[in-house]
Amino acid sequence: MLKTSRGLVLSTLKYNDEFIIADVFTQTDGRVSFMVRVPKSSRQRGALRLFQPLTLIEVDWQPRASARLLRPRGVRPDGLLTSIPFDPYKTTIALFLAEFLRYALAQQPADATLYEYLATSVQWLDASSSGYANFHLVFLLRLSRFLGFYPNLEGFDGRACYFDMQAARFCASAPLHGHYLEPADAARLPLLMRMRFETMGVFKFSHDERDRMLDFINNYYRLHLPDFPALKSLDVLRQVFA
Structure with a gap:
């Protein structure tokens, strides 16, 4: 059939x-x-x-x-798609996300809700005319909710604290293992988690801050997904948005 x-x-x-x-x-x-x-x-x-x-x-x-x-x-x-194939910035984002998703979804079973998230996100990027510099960060962080390791904000009280990447939670002291964010970087994570596609243009990250959050998300996925490799398109994305 x-x-x-x-x-x-x-x-x-x-x-x-x-x-x-x-x-x-x-x-x-x-x-x-x-x-x-x-x-x-x-x-x-x-x-x-x-x-x-x-x-x-x-x-x-x-x-x-x-x-x-x-x-x-x-x-x-x-x-x-009326702009992604023709806009060099959007094309670079698309190539990076496609490679990222190829590995992130390698073992993912069918999920209609997840698919709808992917499709509507691509449509949003294609329709946007500005304010999408943080799109890949917001998209990938929200994707982690579907994959089972979305960061837990419960331990964050606004004061200086660490983010334990292995346990996906905030903590008052550095974990004994080496997979964590220092307080300065951990403080940006709740801000990123509050962003939505429609409002993320209001939030301004410097190039260095965006790079550091990209490193965090990439390492976070590699920690939680076995066999997630180093991505070839990551350096290209950095160069285009430098």
Whole structure:
């Protein structure tokens, strides 16, 4: 029986001259890998734009229990992105987040609420005209709620305290292990947690502060998700927003 689902493209990889492999996080089945035929004519190759990172699609396929790679029967845009593919700043954010999500969602089962968060976040970034410099920070911190390690604010009382990255909570003294934020950096975390896409433009982080929070989030995920690697796109993101 043919299955249809909305999906968010995470990555593509050339398999050979005839096929690419596209990793897609679907609304109904979680992460699914598709083997997509590369059109022979240059006119038809425009269809491959549907498999650019963070593109929202609707895809049909025939489920096969033992298959690791599936062949899509049909692919359609699920809303067109009008600025992310053409704005160099947004494109850089999209490439970074797509690589990040590829690993963060590697073992994530289907979750319709999570998918809706991903899709509406991408749509917000595409529609925004300004005030999105902190988008990737807010997006990834809020994503951690779905993955089970959202920071606990219970121990934060406004005074100088540490943030225990391993236990995901604030504490009065430095943990014995080395995975924690010093009070100066820990104090920025509640501010970041209060941000929403609609209001984050009001909050101003310096380049150094944004870099330090990015390092924290990257290390935080690597601590909580086994096999989360160093990301190739991280340095590119730093350079573009330097």
